[in-house]
Amino acid sequence: xxxxxxxxxxxxxxxxxxxxxxxxxxxxxxxxxxxxxxxxxxxxxxxxxxxxxxxxxxxxxxxxxxxxxxxxxxxxxxxxxxxxxxxxxxxxxxxxxxxxxxxxxxxxxxxxxxxxxxxxxxxxxxxxxxxxxxxxxxxxxxxxxxxxx
Amino acid sequence: xxxxxxxxxxxxxxxxxxxxxxxxxxxxxxxxxxxxxxxxxxxxxxxxxxxxxxxxxxxxxxxxxxxxxxxxxxxxxxxxxxxxxxxxxxxxxxxxxxxxxxxxxxxxxxxxxxxxxxxxxxxxxxxxxxxxxxxxxxxxxxxxxxxxxxxxxxxxxxxxxx
Numbered sequence: 001x002x003x004x005x006x007x008x009x010x011x012x013x014x015x016x017x018x019x020x021x022x023x024x025x026x027x028x029x030x031x032x033x034x035x036x037x038x039x040x041x042x043x044x045x046x047x048x049x050x051x052x053x054x055x056x057x058x059x060x061x062x063x064x065x066x067x068x069x070x071x072x073x074x075x076x077x078x079x080x081x082x083x084x085x086x087x088x089x090x091x092x093x094x095x096x097x098x099x100x101x102x103x104x105x106x107x108x109x110x111x112x113x114x115x116x117x118x119x120x121x122x123x124x125x126x127x128x129x130x131x132x133x134x135x136x137x138x139x140x141x142x143x144x145x146x147x148x149x
Numbered sequence: 150x151x152x153x154x155x156x157x158x159x160x161x162x163x164x165x166x167x168x169x170x171x172x173x174x175x176x177x178x179x180x181x182x183x184x185x186x187x188x189x190x191x192x193x194x195x196x197x198x199x200x201x202x203x204x205x206x207x208x209x210x211x212x213x214x215x216x217x218x219x220x221x222x223x224x225x226x227x228x229x230x231x232x233x234x235x236x237x238x239x240x241x242x243x244x245x246x247x248x249x250x251x252x253x254x255x256x257x258x259x260x261x262x263x264x265x266x267x268x269x270x271x272x273x274x275x276x277x278x279x280x281x282x283x284x285x286x287x288x289x290x291x292x293x294x295x296x297x298x299x300x301x302x303x304x305x306x307x308x309x310x311x
Contacts, residue, residue: 118192
């Protein structure tokens with residue numbers, strides 16, 4: 001399974017409603033909960049928060065990749081959130097973050113977890129593509145952009 | 150006519166698709182008498198890329214590589230058990246690095262006739278970033294490649310093997 005297999009409308013939220021980092025993390029995990037992808041909201045949120053506490057996953061160019069391993073999931077789970085107005089996510093370049101890829105994986109799927117993160121890292125190199133995602137009108141458009149359809 | 154397939158390699162990456170591929174490869178090895186190698190590549194290249202991209206911290210690199218080595222051990226042992234159950238002996242192989250390159254190099258070094266892999270993603274994105282390692286391996290190797298599909302049918306075939 002690759003990242004593209006995980007991209008469906010129900011795991012995409014645009015625009016995100018939250019205004020600060022703690023709320024954004026909650027909102028991203030909520031995407032997975034509402035989509036029926038996770039049961040244990042608190043456990044997954046804690047895993048994501050623990051990782052953020054070590055160092056922000058806010059990269060350059062307005063992208064963040066919050067991630068963690070969690071025994072609360074049996075496979076790989078992806079949520080995509082887009083905040084066109086930008087959020088202060090304590091990113092490496094101190095710029096607002098617009099594009100969030102949240103990834104949670106079972107501890108026994110380290111290989112697929114790493115490969116999914118690597119795919120996101122490659123996507124993040126394309127400024128024009130990231131801009132297109134941020135400017136998308138709805139979840140359907142985000143999915144179509146990612147699947148190249 | 151002598152058997153054209155003397156050596157089979159099945160690529161294992163912990164996915165359900167690769168386990169199905171292994172079951173098929175076991176059946177094929179049993180019928181043909183070919184030697185069977187199960188190969189797992191610990192994708193250290195991807196981990197290095199994540200460290201460079203600053204998505205991973207240094208301790209994450211160590212942690213995930215350790216986990217991936219443990220995954221490799223676990224999945225190769227599982228495939229070995231599947232093979233033993235059907236009286237097929239299997240060579241377990243593990244390497245580290247860039248997945249599709251390691252597979253291609255291994256196939257050349259071991260003179261493999263057939264690479265067996267699991268079903269690829271059904272979604273064919275035009276974006277290059279979404280080419281997965283299994284697909285890259287399929288394109289890179291010098292030998293023939295068999296892509297295994299239909300998990301239920303393969304399971305029946307494997308179960309019926311005596």
